[in-house]
Amino acid sequence: MRTKSIEATLHDAERPATRLGRTLGPLQLTMMGIGVTIGGGVFVLTGTAAANYAGPAIAVSFALGALVSALVALCYMEFASSVPVAGSAYTFAYVSLGETVAWLIGWDLILDMTMGAGAVASGWSQYVADFLATFGIRLPSSLAGPEAAVNVPAVLVIVVLTAVLAAGVRTTARINTIMTIVKLAAIVLFIAVGLFHIDPANWSPFIPASRSLDGSGDVWQQPLLGWAGITTNASFGTAGILTGGAVVFGAFSGFDIMASSAEEAKRPQRTLPVALMATVVVCAVLYVAVTLVVTGMRNYTELDTAAPVTAALTGVGADWAVRIVGIGAICGLTTVVMIMLLGQSRVFFAMSRDGLLPQWFAQVHPRTRSPRRITWTLGLTVALMTAALPIQDLAELGNIGMLASFVVVCVGVMYLRRSRPDMQRGFRTPWVPFVPVVALLLCLLLVGSLPLITWVRFLGWMAAGLLIYVCWGRRNSRLAKTESAGPVHSAEAVGSGTRHG
Structure with missing residues (x-):
């Protein structure tokens, strides 16, 4: 299996035509992580996951997601600080597990971030509609919200944010910081107001009784583990908490996207580990707090x-707070969509730079140092998907993609500890292999708790990606061309990577 050396990876990141600019400082990077992490989980998925899977115990689902995220983040921190190159799990897989796995994970990450951005954009549209309704302006349900035939506001916000991303990461970071501050203020206000309107009766039962999904009409909604007979085919109860954890797990995807921006960070060996863990801890506390308040204010049903x-x-009846929190929610969801679009463009960019996708996409603008071609291509693709798919399908497809990439990162850390023990690491994951193994098992538990229909769609997406790789990517990758050029050229490529690494 072809594996790209770490030295060659670092060397390729410095090529002038495809080099991204290092403009993100520690504050910008942390705010970017919080900006993308706090949003969809609080403002969108909290309600649907509580109503359909876990009830008030969705707070436990968020806590489980936070635990898994913290363990996986420790693995990401070692990779991101040692190989600070665009691409996140795709790049990490390329230098550890080989080109085929890297391609599949890259293809998987595109699904994760594309669907995640679409799901949050759909929620953004609903918040805009609710906010305008407080002023007596009501958007037609056929044009705005999750039931719309074409969710026009969601499509428009994606197009606008794509234009912002094309302007460069410096502009993106500034807008993100401002909106994230507004969002955090709105969350604090919601918690403060909500505490005075909690009815403890809404928390009873905290874990609703399990409901069977054995009916033939619901077979595709059964969790994979339940369908296989490993767990109970049910919503709510213990199985519902696990499924809810799998559904809301995408709310903790911020550190994954931060890792995909490692190439644009200043002194990544120092700033990335701190920013990654700070993001997980701060966001976990806010998620659990908001979830308890919202389910205490209103019955989960x-x-x-x-x-x-x-x-x-x-x-x-807190109508006065609706407008204020609504502004914060709109700003918050805007940052999530924007940074998810940023993350997916960097993964696609890294794959194009490696030749696994057309290298035409890997060209960066000489002034902004942003990959405008791929930014616009993916942005318009997300807009079309958002117009066609409902929020539930978008969220579940995004989460299964992310969990699969986490599994690869956990395995990759253990593999590199054995194959490259001498590699200089900016951060070392503690207690290897215990931490990666526990993180791996928890990821498998969550991914197995997703509905069977989500697995079918995911496998179909991966099969299409594998076909593209076999027919095009495998023969056109830069690594394949280097090998076919002969030993002299291969030695030169490795040598260049070593000098720059």
Whole structure:
């Protein structure tokens, strides 16, 4: 299996035509992580996951997701600080497990971030509609919200944010920082107001009784482990907490996207580990707090909406807070969509730079140092998907893609510890192999808790990606061309990588 050396990877990142600019400082990077992490989980998925899977115990689902994220983040920290190159898990797989695995994970990450951005954009549209409704302006349900035939506001926000990303990462970071501050202020306000409107009766039962999904009409909604007879085919109960954890796990994807921006960070060996772990800890505390408040304010059976936070405030008559929190939610979801679009463009960019996708996409603008070609291509693709797919399908497809990439990162850390013990590491994951193994097992538990239909769609996407790789990517990758050029050219390529590494 072809494996790209770390030295060659670092060398390729310095080629002038495809080199990204290092402009992100520690504050910008941390705010970017919080900006993309706090958003979809709080403002969108909290309600649907509580109503359909776990009830008030969705707080436990978020806590489980935080635990898994913290363990996986420790693995990401070693990779990101040692190989600070665009591409995240794709790049990490290329230098550890080989080109075929790297391609599949890259293809998988595109699915993860594309669907994640689409899901959050759908929620953004609902919040905009609710916010305008407080002023008496009501958008037609056929044009805005999760039931719309074509979700026009969601499509428009994706197009606008794509234009912002094309302007360069420096502009993106500034806008993200401002909106993230507004978002955090809105969350604090919601918690403060919500605490005075909690009805403990809404938390009873905290873990609703398990409901069977054995009916033939629901077979595709059964979790994979339940379908295989390993766990109970049910929503709510213990199985519902696990499924809820798998659904909301995408809310912790911030550190993965931060890793994909490692090539644009200043002194990544120092700033990335601190920013990654700070993001997970801060966001976990806020997620659990908001989840407990929102399920305490309103019964979980009434939260199956794309805008549960403002719905909870409306339900208790706190209309004055709806507008303020609504502005924060809109800003918050905007940053999530924007940074997810940024992350997917960097993964696609890295794959194009390696020749696994057309290298035409890997050219960066000489002034902004941003990959405008791929940014616009992917942005318009996400807009089309958002117009066609419902929020539930978008969220579940995104999460299964992310969990699969986490599995590869955990395995990659253990592999490189054995194959490259001499490699200089900016951060070392503690207690290897214990931490990667536990993280790996928890990821498998969560991914197995996703519905069978999500697995079918995911495997179909991966099969299409494998076909593209076999027919095109395998023969056109830069690594394949280096090998076919002969030993002299291969030695030169490795030598150049060593000098720059």
